[in-house]
Amino acid sequence: MARQICERCYRPQTVCYCSIIKRVDNPFSIRIIQHKLEQFKAKGTARLAELSLDNCDIEIVDPNVESWMLHAQDIVLFPTDDATILTSDYIETADLTNKRFVILDGTWRQANQLMRACQNRHKASFIALGVTDKSLYSDLRKTKKKGAFSTFEAITYLLADLGCQSSQISMLEHTFKHFLDFQLFIQKKNKHDPAI
Numbered sequence: 001m002a003r004q005i006c007e008r009c010y011r012p013q014t015v016c017y018c019s020i021i022k023r024v025d026n027p028f029s030i031r032i033i034q035h036k037l038e039q040f041k042a043k044g045t046a047r048l049a050e051l052s053l054d055n056c057d058i059e060i061v062d063p064n065v066e067s068w069m070l071h072a073q074d075i076v077l078f079p080t081d082d083a084t085i086l087t088s089d090y091i092e093t094a095d096l097t098n099k100r101f102v103i104l105d106g107t108w109r110q111a112n113q114l115m116r117a118c119q120n121r122h123k124a125s126f127i128a129l130g131v132t133d134k135s136l137y138s139d140l141r142k143t144k145k146k147g148a149f150s151t152f153e154a155i156t157y158l159l160a161d162l163g164c165q166s167s168q169i170s171m172l173e174h175t176f177k178h179f180l181d182f183q184l185f186i187q188k189k190n191k192h193d194p195a196i
């Protein structure tokens with residue numbers, strides 16, 4: 001029998017996480033450029049972010065065969081050597097009216113591929129997060145790179161740095177914590193019952 005897939009989170013009904021989502025009206029728009037191979041990863045958090053935020057869209061790109069464009073209002077969250085670190089000085093002085101923040105969703109290698117597939121990347125404005133805390137997500141995905149966050153975490157930290165309401169950030173943290181707990185619960189359950 002075919003597995004029932006949730007139309008909202010695109011996961012099998014047995015591991016649907018829709019009930020944990022609390023929607024947030026984020027004042028800064030988020031544009032997620034997702035590597036095609038990340039699309040159906042069970043541990044991926046881009047779709048969770050899209051469902052949790054009123055102003056968030058995902059565009060799926062296969063960097064091997066297609067390119068994408070930055071728009072005038074886009075600022076890319078990506079730690080290049082010349083990226084501006086998000087500090088309170090930056091927030092106070094930069095004109096962020098109507099700006100949209102671009103997040104690359106994939107492994108570091110995939111994110112680099114996505115950046116190379118950006119047609120007008122030479123025009124990009126890059127920013128990087130100032131936080132260096134250990135990723136909450138590291139229990140699920142091993143990463144050696146310091147400051148490497150899941151897409152959902154990166155967006156949460158970004159919105160926090162941009163001065164979003166603390167109640168909104170708390171709601172996102174709450175959703176993420178529930179997501180992690182749920183993922184760990186599924187992992188444990190799968191060990192005992194691989195059919196799930």
Ligand SMILES: [Zn+2]
Nearest residue numbers: 006009016018
């Ligand atoms: Zn669902």
